[in-house]
Amino acid sequence: MIMYHVVCATTNPAKIQAILQAFDDIYGEGCCHIEPVAVDSGVPEQPFGNHETRTGARCRIMNARQVRPEADFWVAVEAGIDDDSTFSWVVIENHKQRGEARSATLPLPAIILEKVRAGEALGPVMSAYTGIDKIGNKEGAIGVFTAGKLTRSSVYHQAVILALSPFHNSMYH
Template sequence: MYHVICATTNPAKIQAILQAFNEIFTPGSCHMTSVDVESGVPEQPLGSHETRQGARNRVVNARALCPDADFWVAIEAGIDDDSTFSWVVIENAQQRGEARSATLPLPAAILEKVRAGQALGPVMSAYTGINEIGRKEGAIGVFTAGALTRSSVYHQAVVLALSPFHNAVYR
């Protein structure tokens, strides 16, 4: 059984990680532990580089906290080119996998507040009245009428970031 450290306490992210690992490594083959670690970047990362660095930093911090695990996984959400997206970073003792999620264009009214220094989650919570929306369906759930959620978009990126770990061609 693999011990997977999720460098997050966010239920939407944990659900995506669990689902992806169960699909790639078979259900029940992984034990997940959630840890709260720092990203080393602003609460609302701006740009692909800063967002990816936040995910990489979370993996480093999770490894330092739980060095005996088999995998460390981080998901960092950011804003780039007027859209929200995330980076997924997964490491084991031998290698790293990374993938960027799909992007969601954001309305100008939301972007204005983010550019003024607010994080997307609180802006969306104020806009929708949904408390802690970033731990639930997220902006993507609202703007796609529930067709997609944070977790569903994260799931796809986690599966992609896992590709180096189950494909022999990467080794």
């Protein structure tokens, strides 16, 4: 079995878990060594809009490639706010191609959106609202507002699987 070196352009445990699970699902359990790296997104801590959020993920990939050029895959997950909802972009690259997918979206209540629009990032707003420290590293707003039926990681996992599709399907080549 091939062992892939996968660089995650994040140190967020919810994102890392989603990436690891997706690679295990697609390439087989234990198929990869995941290495988290802290890199800049080039966008604000709380990106707004589809374009800014995807730009953040692409920028993280570019920076991760500079830090770890020897990797087999680079993966970034950037969460943003658009149309009163939170969502994320997943960008994956290897030495030959790129895969991108946008996650499912979660509508946010007005009380949360008001604080986010005033300049606070969603994670800290949700932590203050719920009392859950560093909620963005755990279930996230998604876990809170879906009564735990979905989590930040489970929604990212689906988007990572979608973004991986060009890498293992021959029709893309």
